[in-house]
Amino acid sequence: MIDLTVSFNHIKLKNPIILASGVWDLPYTEIVDFNKLGGVVYKGISLKPREGNPTPRITETPCGVINSIGLANKGVENFNKEVLPLLKKFDTAIFVNIFGESIEDFSRISEKISDVSGIEVNISCPNVKKGGVSFGRDPKTAYAITKAVCKNTSLPVIVKLTPAASNIVEIAQACLDGGASAVTACNTYQGLVIDIESKKPLFDKVVGGVSGPAIKPQALYKVYQISEGVEIPVIGSGGITNYKDVLEYLIAGAKSIQLGSVIFNNPLAPMEIIDNIIKYMNEKGYRNLKDIRECIDE
């Protein structure tokens, strides 16, 4: 019997596959059976609703996408009343990604969240004027936000890091010091698209966040660096499109992984990946995820 369960710092998952924040909402439950997923992270919510950036908000890049959504969301009250009750029907770990423009915002929003498996703190969005990447680049701010959130909740706190930090290991350490149960590495990479007709940046806010297979080796390296350097569980995220990518992340040190943009290309990818991991483990005779990391084939 294959055991896919993952457990770290009070976070328990039936398998390591988590649906990342920002790529799905409730209608996606029509396409994919959430009961089969290890967990889901609901899209970045703020204290008050945010309308997001002007369009266009998305375009393709070679082997991926770049977005400038700007954390459009209906706010924490809407999440608690309209979204959470529907998500609770599924047998999966529910996490919620939170965003604030100040440390106080993060404190206040974390107080309002309960009855979930954990909070993912977004200090890494590249598409907002205040907060986001600017918080995630500075170890002192990362520490202060993590500490403020942990003080206001008894739930496990995961901090989602930005690859734009000059030393991501230092940021992960700051999050650990602040009380985080895990880090997600990492959010999108900052990028630019120019419209050659208008001779201007395509996005109103100029910068966008690059995701998809284009960033997989880079994000994987961040996961490896953090896993080697800091005693904090890492949730790997960035460009995963198939089970082999998941294996790479697990071997690099990730405890679990998140799937994001791949569901735009193939909405059934989470199911296919879980099935293929089981098939792979059966073929190799592995019993659990530890075997994937530790057994080297002759």
Add this chain to the structure above:
Amino acid sequence: MASFQILPVIENRVVGPYTLLRVEDKKMHSIAKCGHFVMVGLPDSMDPFLLRPISFLSVDEKSFTILIKVKGKGTEKLSKVKEGESLKILGPLGKALEPPENGILIAGGIGIAPLYYQSEWMKSGVLFYGAKREKDLVFKEEIKDRGFIVNTISEEKRGTVVDLISENLNFLKGKKTFVCGPESMIKELKGIIGDYAKDTFVYIERRMGCGLGGCKSCAVKVYFEYKLVCQDGPIFPLHEVKFD
């Protein structure tokens, strides 16, 4: 309820400047409604990475059709899918429209596709239809056969569909009107039809990520807030839509 499937293409033919793809699907007919669309992509391919939102042209018991206009690499690849090959299909998506029995349709270019599908749900009406060249005015005869009065115009001969509407503004009085075409045409039209915009509805096109309300990419400003084309649309009241 939407589903995601890999479905076979059973026909690929050129229609005017477009490519018509017929996809075999026996279930779509019972669930697709006027106003719906599908996300379309190539199986086993990450290039292009995103699926493309495309309106239905027609849906019958055994299949549905979509019309492709080659605009870039993605639509070019889709237009080259041969009979016997397959497509990724996510749908039906969007908010269904309750079409009136009788009304006005205004189409610019490939904007004819969803309006052709809409005409199937109506008993009669008037179509105003413009394109660059006379030979680009595809499906006008078929819509005539459905009991519609058809007025066409081409830029090579006389002008645009906006010119045609300004000559026939009184036709719009008291009628529900539906518009689909390039955004520049829709903006111009909004400018000339004045009060009639209150009874006019527009099909909005946006770049999309997921088609399922998740990524919040396909925003359109309606009054003072953003709505999503994939969930709240693609059809919106023209007077409520704020263009950039």
